[in-house]
Amino acid sequence: MTQSVVVQVGQCGNQVGCRFWDLALREHAAVNKKGIYDEALSSFFRNVDTRRAGDGPDIYKGKICSLKARALLIDMEEGVVNEILQGPLRDVFDSKQLITDVSGSGNNWAVGYKVYGCQYQENIVEKLRKTAEHCDCLQCFFIIHSMGGGTGSGLGTFVLNLLEDEFPEVYRFVTSVYPSGEDDVITSPYNSVLAMKELNEHADCVLPIENESLFDIVNKIHQMTKSGKLGSTVRQNSLLTSSAGTTKTVQEKPFDAMNNIVANLLLNLTSSARFDGSLNMDLNEISMNLVPFPRLHYLVSSLTPLYTLADVNVPSRRLDQMFSDAFSRDHQLIQADPKHSLYLACALLVRGNVQVSDLRRNIERLKPSLHFVSWNQEGWKTSLCSVPPVGHSHSLLALANNTCVKPTFMELKDRFMKLYKKKAHLHHYLQVDGMEQSCFSEAISSLSDLIEEYNELDATKGGLRTDASRLKIAV
Amino acid sequence: MSIVAVQLGQCGNQIGREVFNTIYGDAHGTHGLCSRKENEAYHDACAERFFSEAQSGVPVARAVLVDMEPKVISQTLSIAARSGHWKYDDRSHFCQKQGSGNNWANGYCIHGPRNKEAIMNLVQKEAEKCDRLSGFFTIMSMAGGTGSGLGAFVTQCLRDAFPTSFILNHVIWPYSTGEVIVQNYNSVLTLSHLYRSSDALLVHENDVIHKICAQLMHIKQISFRDVNQVIAHQLGSVFQPAHTVEADIHYSRNPLGGLMETLVPHPEFKMLGLRNIPQMPENSLAYSTFSWPGLIKHLRQMLIANAKMEEGIDWQVRPPCPGSTVPSSHSTNKLLHFNTSIANLVILRGKDTHSVDLGSFRDPSLYTSWLNPQDAFNAWKTPRAFNKYEKSASLVSNSQFLLKPLDSVVGKAWNMFASKAYVHQYTKFGIEEEDFLDSFTALEQVISSYTNL
Numbered sequence: 001m002t003q004s005v006v007v008q009v010g011q012c013g014n015q016v017g018c019r020f021w022d023l024a025l026r027e028h029a030a031v032n033k034k035g036i037y038d039e040a041l042s043s044f045f046r047n048v049d050t051r052r053a054g055d056g057p058d059i060y061k062g063k064i065c066s067l068k069a070r071a072l073l074i075d076m077e078e079g080v081v082n083e084i085l086q087g088p089l090r091d092v093f094d095s096k097q098l099i100t101d102v103s104g105s106g107n108n109w110a111v112g113y114k115v116y117g118c119q120y121q122e123n124i125v126e127k128l129r130k131t132a133e134h135c136d137c138l139q140c141f142f143i144i145h146s147m148g149g150g151t152g153s154g155l156g157t158f159v160l161n162l163l164e165d166e167f168p169e170v171y172r173f174v175t176s177v178y179p180s181g182e183d184d185v186i187t188s189p190y191n192s193v194l195a196m197k198e199l200n201e202h203a204d205c206v207l208p209i210e211n212e213s214l215f216d217i218v219n220k221i222h223q224m225t226k227s228g229k230l231g232s233t234v235r236q237n238s239l240l241t242s243s244a245g246t247t248k249t250v251q252e253k254p255f256d257a258m259n260n261i262v263a264n265l266l267l268n269l270t271s272s273a274r275f276d277g278s279l280n281m282d283l284n285e286i287s288m289n290l291v292p293f294p295r296l297h298y299l300v301s302s303l304t305p306l307y308t309l310a311d312v313n314v315p316s317r318r319l320d321q322m323f324s325d326a327f328s329r330d331h332q333l334i335q336a337d338p339k340h341s342l343y344l345a346c347a348l349l350v351r352g353n354v355q356v357s358d359l360r361r362n363i364e365r366l367k368p369s370l371h372f373v374s375w376n377q378e379g380w381k382t383s384l385c386s387v388p389p390v391g392h393s394h395s396l397l398a399l400a401n402n403t404c405v406k407p408t409f410m411e412l413k414d415r416f417m418k419l420y421k422k423k424a425h426l427h428h429y430l431q432v433d434g435m436e437q438s439c440f441s442e443a444i445s446s447l448s449d450l451i452e453e454y455n456e457l458d459a460t461k462g463g464l465r466t467d468a469s470r471l472k473i474a475v
Numbered sequence: 476m477s478i479v480a481v482q483l484g485q486c487g488n489q490i491g492r493e494v495f496n497t498i499y500g501d502a503h504g505t506h507g508l509c510s511r512k513e514n515e516a517y518h519d520a521c522a523e524r525f526f527s528e529a530q531s532g533v534p535v536a537r538a539v540l541v542d543m544e545p546k547v548i549s550q551t552l553s554i555a556a557r558s559g560h561w562k563y564d565d566r567s568h569f570c571q572k573q574g575s576g577n578n579w580a581n582g583y584c585i586h587g588p589r590n591k592e593a594i595m596n597l598v599q600k601e602a603e604k605c606d607r608l609s610g611f612f613t614i615m616s617m618a619g620g621t622g623s624g625l626g627a628f629v630t631q632c633l634r635d636a637f638p639t640s641f642i643l644n645h646v647i648w649p650y651s652t653g654e655v656i657v658q659n660y661n662s663v664l665t666l667s668h669l670y671r672s673s674d675a676l677l678v679h680e681n682d683v684i685h686k687i688c689a690q691l692m693h694i695k696q697i698s699f700r701d702v703n704q705v706i707a708h709q710l711g712s713v714f715q716p717a718h719t720v721e722a723d724i725h726y727s728r729n730p731l732g733g734l735m736e737t738l739v740p741h742p743e744f745k746m747l748g749l750r751n752i753p754q755m756p757e758n759s760l761a762y763s764t765f766s767w768p769g770l771i772k773h774l775r776q777m778l779i780a781n782a783k784m785e786e787g788i789d790w791q792v793r794p795p796c797p798g799s800t801v802p803s804s805h806s807t808n809k810l811l812h813f814n815t816s817i818a819n820l821v822i823l824r825g826k827d828t829h830s831v832d833l834g835s836f837r838d839p840s841l842y843t844s845w846l847n848p849q850d851a852f853n854a855w856k857t858p859r860a861f862n863k864y865e866k867s868a869s870l871v872s873n874s875q876f877l878l879k880p881l882d883s884v885v886g887k888a889w890n891m892f893a894s895k896a897y898v899h900q901y902t903k904f905g906i907e908e909e910d911f912l913d914s915f916t917a918l919e920q921v922i923s924s925y926t927n928l
Contacts, residue, residue: 001544001545001546001572002544002572002573039545039546136572137572137573139573276546276550278489278698278699278700279485279654279699280485280544280546280547280574282544282573282574282576284573284574284575284576284577284578285574285576285577285620285655287576287900288576288577288578288620288657288897288900289577289655289656289657290656291897291900292896292897293896293899294899345656355696355697355698355699356685356697356698356699356702357685357688357689357694357695357696357697357698358696360650360685363652367652374890375890375891375893375894375896376656376891376896377887378651378652378656378887379656380652380654380656381577381654381655381656382654384699467886467889467890468889468890468892468893470885470886470889470919471889471912471915471916471919472919473916473919473920473923
């Protein structure tokens with residue numbers, strides 16, 4: 001079995017990461033009833049005997065002693081990480097997994113990337129190596145960060161580069177939270193575009209998330225539970241939206257519900273690699289199947305169902321609804337409409353009581369309403385994991401490599417250009433050592449190239465499908 | 476003689492287990508509606524073929540399990556052991572920590588060479604356990620990375636290490652959509668490489684088996700287990716012992732050799748399809764009776780009309796009339812659907828097999844002109860009933876059965892290749908565009924050969 005390491009950078013990254021570890025523990029607690037440290041657990045957790053002095057050795061077999069997250073927590077202020085260390089998850093991390101500073105990055109990508117990157121490089125590499133040494137087959141790094149600020153965006157993408165240099169064989173999946181239009185950070189377009197260049201060049205897969213979408217989804221769930229129409233059959237405390245049931249009752253923070261959604265994205269993404277199923281999907285299959293060209297590795301995700309109904313035997317109709325919803329605009333984790341754009345490839349990761357015939361039926365049903373690129377008319381990848389998420393009987397994570405990400409990138413470009421034309425705030429960046437104006441022009445042209453690649457694909461949409469003429473064989 | 480199964484990848488391991496389960500269940504779970512003596516002989520032949528005797532008395536499957544990740548193998552081993560009836564050898568499996576990620580190149584160029592010695596050692600040990608080795612039966616899917624890429628590599632190694640043994644590759648043709656996006660690339664690479672080193676490719680299409688589960692077995696929510704059980708049943712119906720020569724009292728010694736001798740007269744034609752009849756849910760069996768002429772008539776029409784199962788056969792399709800070189804437009808249309816054979820093998824199991832008239836399969840108009848029709852058809856029989864079916868017939872056919880699926884896979888892969896999509900994923904592991912072109916060329920040749928029968 002392989003292992004993964006989570007690198008959470010900046011305030012947003014650490015808040016989401018915190019929710020992830022909480023939910024991961026709960027999921028394994030629900031599945032692993034005997035308290036034995038098993039391979040599924042080992043993918044994200046070490047088992048350590050903390051009674052021994054120093055860095056206790058890993059225990060590979062037998063009872064769970066003390067679980068330690070395979071994680072590196074990085075922030076250039078102390079607030080969020082300190083809160084985690086005082087909260088219910090404190091035992092999952094130890095001081096060797098933390099890198100913090102006190103002064104923050106001032107919402108400046110250059111401070112995160114150039115200043116802190118330089119300053120903390122050795123420290124970060126050393127801690128990454130240490131974490132990697134604890135793995136017997138490290139497969140994937142998950143970076144969680146936001147694009148708009150300074151630390152997550154700057155130092156986060158710096159770490160991405162480091163990972164490529166230090167661990168070229170290990171996959172790099174990045175969960176990036178994109179700023180919304182009415183972001184309160186004025187320089188967020190700069191930070192995002194500068195970070196995008198790094199993502200373009202160094203990530204294997206990027207899962208873009210927009211806060212607006214998370215906000216809408218959380219509202220939608222609240223309305224559903226309150227409307228009373230479904231009230232009696234809806235479980236109020238599904239794992240997806242509530243943090244109730246954690247080891248200690250914590251007062252729910254405003255962003256918890258939203259961060260939980262992202263945490264669940266990661267859980268469902270890795271479930272088929274962790275648990276048994278009749279059709280497994282390992283993490284390395286995701287980029288293999290969904291990334292036809294190296295730079296086009298942005299995957300739009302959706303999670304369904306948003307709530308779970310109380311009945312155990314799922315009638316077909318409701319199961320099919322889960323598949324339909326996964327393609328609708330209001331279930332996507334970014335503001336995008338995959339149905340009216342062009343699919344390059346699509347993956348359906350199903351958990352729970354769902355069989356291959358359910359998959360086939362739904363693919364057949366949905367296919368006619370979706371546009372696939374001419375050379376990948378059957379671009380579907382599927383997996384069946386037998387372990388459902390806690391509190392659900394089944395769930396679906398859809399990953400779409402779809403040109404619908406383009407508007408998000410175009411909007412980002414527009415906002416960048418508005419500032420850049422007036423050279424607004426540029427001096428904050430240029431006064432940082434190693435930061436030059438060319439960094440900006442290269443970043444914006446990288447983004448423009450990416451948009452152009454999507455444009456070219458979009459242009460093929462709706463055109464007549466002509467098959468490439470086949471090789472001729474001399475008979 | 477014995478057959479060593481090599482189970483590769485998730486699909487190969489899951490199907491392999493079902494095959495051994497079916498074979499064991501058939502040999503031990505039923506009395507076969509025949510004489511005690513016949514049943515004992517059948518039983519012994521089956522045991523020699525597929526199982527070795529362990530000290531504990533529990534039969535041990537003659538199999539080597541290979542996968543690049545541990546989950547499926549550990550599951551397969553434990554399910555088999557839990558049955559209590561048979562098991563796998565505790566040492567006859569090989570797995571690594573990280574799968575091939577659906578990448579044929581990763582399986583073929585990286586995992587293969589790196590693990591060659593360990594895998595071939597296991598195969599060698601398993602082969603040495605056999606008093607007489609008939610050959611190898613590898614089970615793999617061609618969609619993923621391990622079964623397909625590593626499978627092609629291992630097949631090549633088997634050919635080098637056992638130049639005189641037969642190698643039959645059982646290949647699962649993936650669902651046309653929804654399993655793996657790069658499956659057409661992986662398939663093209665797999666088939667072209669297997670064509671070089673394998674003696675024959677026995678193919679099962681997932682789409683077809685899925686339909687059989689729905690329409691004949693009446694399963695509502697079809698799982699991979701259901702699909703695999705149907706495949707195992709069909710394979711069992713071919714590989715369980717049968718008398719290859721009329722009136723021979725002994726069961727055939729060399730099942731793989733017999734199969735190749737009948738079905739693969741020319742190395743350009745190695746694609747075998749499998750049909751069986753009847754197929755129905757177990758609880759309907761008690762209420763059904765079959766007559767041999769009826770079964771044979773259906774099976775023959777399934778052959779000439781290329782029907783994948785008993786239901787929905789096109790009865791209009793007829794073989795071309797001998798001597799009619801210029802058919803009317805109406806009959807050309809029908810002729811287009813006619814499935815020309817190179818060679819066929821029919822296997823009959825159950826009551827009164829000796830009296831069955833198979834003349835309709837000997838009709839020369841069914842076959843290509845360049846082979847002697849006498850050599851193109853063979854029949855194996857046993858009075859021993861198979862798997863609770865009082866009478867059953869299977870057809871293994873080297874014909875145009877797989878022409879359409881092959882043409883479609885190559886066409887789709889070629890379309891993708893024209894835009895260079897996903898090619899970078901393969902070059903990363905050492906498969907270049909040139910290698911793709913070689914594989915495309917090889918398969919276009921196969922398509923052209925089968926088309927011009």
